[in-house]
Amino acid sequence: MLTLRSELSKCLQTRLCRRIPTKGISASSEKRQFISDDAGKGERVYDVIIAGGGMIGGAMACALGKSSYMQGKRILLLEGGQRKSTDILFSPPNFYSNRVCAISPGNMKFLKNLTAWEKIPRFGTVRKMQVWDACSDGMIMFNEPNMSEDLCAIVENDMIIASLTDVLNTQLQGQVEVMYESKISGCITPRNYALDDTTTAIPPVTINLKDGPELKTRLLVAADGVNSFIAQKALLSKMKWDYNQSAVVATLELHEEIENHVAWQRFLPTGPIALLPLTSQRSSLVWSTTHEHAMELLSMSDEEFVSAINNAFWQEHHSSAIVKYVQDYATRLFSSNVYNAKQYPPCISSVSGKRASFPLGFSHAIKYVKPRLAVIGDAIHRVHPLAGQGANLGFRDVECLLRVIEKAVYGGEDIGSLNHLLEYESERQLGNFPMSVSIDLLKRLYSTDFSPIVALRCLGLMACNSIPSVKEQFMAQAMK
Numbered sequence: 228m229l230t231l232r233s234e235l236s237k238c239l240q241t242r243l244c245r246r247i248p249t250k251g252i253s254a255s256s257e258k259r260q261f262i263s264d265d266a267g268k269g270e271r272v273y274d275v276i277i278a279g280g281g282m283i284g285g286a287m288a289c290a291l292g293k294s295s296y297m298q299g300k301r302i303l304l305l306e307g308g309q310r311k312s313t314d315i316l317f318s319p320p321n322f323y324s325n326r327v328c329a330i331s332p333g334n335m336k337f338l339k340n341l342t343a344w345e346k347i348p349r350f351g352t353v354r355k356m357q358v359w360d361a362c363s364d365g366m367i368m369f370n371e372p373n374m375s376e377d378l379c380a381i382v383e384n385d386m387i388i389a390s391l392t393d394v395l396n397t398q399l400q401g402q403v404e405v406m407y408e409s410k411i412s413g414c415i416t417p418r419n420y421a422l423d424d425t426t427t428a429i430p431p432v433t434i435n436l437k438d439g440p441e442l443k444t445r446l447l448v449a450a451d452g453v454n455s456f457i458a459q460k461a462l463l464s465k466m467k468w469d470y471n472q473s474a475v476v477a478t479l480e481l482h483e484e485i486e487n488h489v490a491w492q493r494f495l496p497t498g499p500i501a502l503l504p505l506t507s508q509r510s511s512l513v514w515s516t517t518h519e520h521a522m523e524l525l526s527m528s529d530e531e532f533v534s535a536i537n538n539a540f541w542q543e544h545h546s547s548a549i550v551k552y553v554q555d556y557a558t559r560l561f562s563s564n565v566y567n568a569k570q571y572p573p574c575i576s577s578v579s580g581k582r583a584s585f586p587l588g589f590s591h592a593i594k595y596v597k598p599r600l601a602v603i604g605d606a607i608h609r610v611h612p613l614a615g616q617g618a619n620l621g622f623r624d625v626e627c628l629l630r631v632i633e634k635a636v637y638g639g640e641d642i643g644s645l646n647h648l649l650e651y652e653s654e655r656q657l658g659n660f661p662m663s664v665s666i667d668l669l670k671r672l673y674s675t676d677f678s679p680i681v682a683l684r685c686l687g688l689m690a691c692n693s694i695p696s697v698k699e700q701f702m703a704q705a706m707k
C-alpha cells in the first residue's frame with residue numbers, strides 16, 4: 228500500500244504539479260465553497276467519522292490516521308460496543324477463540340503496512356487447501372509449488388481487532404479520536420446533488436448517538452456490519468436473501484501432533500464443512516448446515532459433536548450410476564494431468580471451549596455511496612463463508628477508499644463529494660460483485676445431491692484440478 232501511495236504521489240506531483248496540502252490546510256481556497264463550514268457556528272464538524280469499530284472500521288480508522296495526507300484532519304471512530312482490552316496481544320489466553328478468519332497474503336501485507344500485523348501473537352498458516360465433494364470423487368487441491376508460500380493465515384477475529392486497537396491507542400492518539408459505547412441512533416445524510424453542481428454548499432452529515440452529543444461530519448464511512456443502521460437510514464437498497472443455513476464454529480483438538488498447514492473443506496449436501504489449521508494440534512471448524520442441524524450440533528455432548536465432525540469428513544456417500552460413469556470417464560481423461568491424490572483430514576479427538584452458530588445470508592448493495600457517505604465491509608456486502616472472503620473484501624474496500632480520499636485531499640477537493648466517492652464505488656463493485664456472485668453460485672451448485680448436477684460438478688472440479696492455469700486464476704483472486 229505504501230508503494231501504491233508513493234506511486235500515486237509521484238504521479239500527481241509530476242503530472243499535475245499541485246501542492247500537497249500541509250497540516251491544518253483542509254482544502255484549496257477555490258474549492259472551499261463546496262464544504263459546508265459549520266465550525267463557525269460552534270458545532271463539532273469532523274472531517275471523517277467512521278461508524279463501527281469491527282475489523283473493517285478499525286482498519287479504516289488506522290489507515291486514515293496513518294495517512295500523511297490526513298495530518299491535521301479531525302477523524303473520529305464511533306463504536307457501539309465496549310472498549311476491548313488489548314491484553315490478549317501480550318499474554319494470549321490458552322484457549323483459541325472460535326471466531327477466526329482466513330486472511331489473504333494481500334491483506335496480511337495491508338495489515339503490515341498499518342503496523343497491526345506484527346502485533347498479532349499467533350495465527351495458523353495454510354500452505355495447501357483441499358476441497359472435495361461428498362457425493363462424488365470430485366476434488367481440487369490448491370498449493371504453491373513445494374508448499375513454500377502461505378496461501379492464507381488463520382487468525383482469531385479478536386486478535387485482529389485488538390491489534391488495530393493497539394495501533395490506535397499507541398500510535399494514533401492525537402490523530403484519531405475513538406468513542407466506545409457510542410451507538411448511532413440517528414443519521415441524516417444530504418440529498419443527492421447533480422455531479423456538475425459546483426455552487427451548492429452540501430451540508431454535513433448529522434449523527435445522533437444513543438447517549439451523547441450530536442455530531443457532524445464532512446464524510447461518514449459506515450462500517451457498522453451486516454445489519455447496517457446507516458445503510459438503512461440512507462436508503463441504500465440491497466439485493467439480499469437468506470441461505471437458510473447457520474455456520475457452527477468451534478476450536479478442535481487433533482488426535483495427534485502433525486505439520487498442520489492444510490485447510491480442508493468438504494461439500495456435504497447440507498453445506499460445506501471446513502477445518503482450518505491453527506497449531507500443530509489444533510484447528511478451527513466452520514460447518515455450514517441447516518438451522519435445525521446446527522441447533523442439534525450445538526446441543527450435542529462433546530463426544531457426539533466430535534464423532535459427528537469425524538463422520539462428516541470421512542463417511543462415504545452413495546454415488547448414483549450416472550455419477551460413477553462420469554467420474555470414471557473424468558479420471559481416465561484427466562489422470563495424466565493430476566499430480567495430487569485425494570487425502571483425508573486429521574482425526575479430531577476433542578473440542579475445546581464453546582461452540583457457536585451464525586445465520587448465513589447474501590447481500591449486496593446496489594450503491595455504495597451518497598454525498599458525504601461511503602459504506603464498506605459487511606455493511607455493503609455479505610457473502611457465504613465457504614470461500615473465506617468476507618473480511619478480505621472489506622479490507623480491500625478500505626484500501627480503495629483510502630486512496631480515493633487521499634486523492635481528493637491532495638487535489639483540494641471536498642472530501643465528501645460524490646465525484647470521487649463514485650470512483651470508490653465503481654472500483655469496488657468490480658471487485659466485490661463478481662466474487663460475491665461466484666461464491667453464491669458455488670454454494671447453490673453444491674447444495675444438491677441431484678445426480679446430473681453432481682456428475683457435472685464432479686467433471687468441472689476434476690477438470691479444474693488438472694488445469695494449472697485455471698487453478699492459478701482461482702488462487703490469484705483469493706490471495707489478493
Ligand SMILES: Cc1cc2nc3c(=O)[nH]c(=O)nc-3n(C[C@H](O)[C@H](O)[C@H](O)COP(=O)(O)OP(=O)(O)OC[C@H]3O[C@@H](n4cnc5c(N)ncnc54)[C@H](O)[C@@H]3O)c2cc1C
Nearest residue numbers: 279281282283307328329411452604605615616617618619
Ligand atoms: C462463520 C463465519 C466465518 C467467516 N470466515 C471468514 C474468513 O475465513 N475470511 C474472511 O475474510 N471472512 C470471513 N467471515 C466474514 C467476516 O467475519 C466478516 O466479513 C467481518 O467480520 C465483517 O467485519 P465488519 O467490520 O464489516 O463488520 P462487523 O464485524 O459486524 O463490525 C461492525 C461493528 O460496528 C458496530 N456497530 C454496529 N452498529 C452500530 C451503530 N449503530 N453504532 C455504532 N457502532 C455500531 C458493531 O458493534 C461492530 O463492532 C466469516 C463470517 C462468518 C459468519
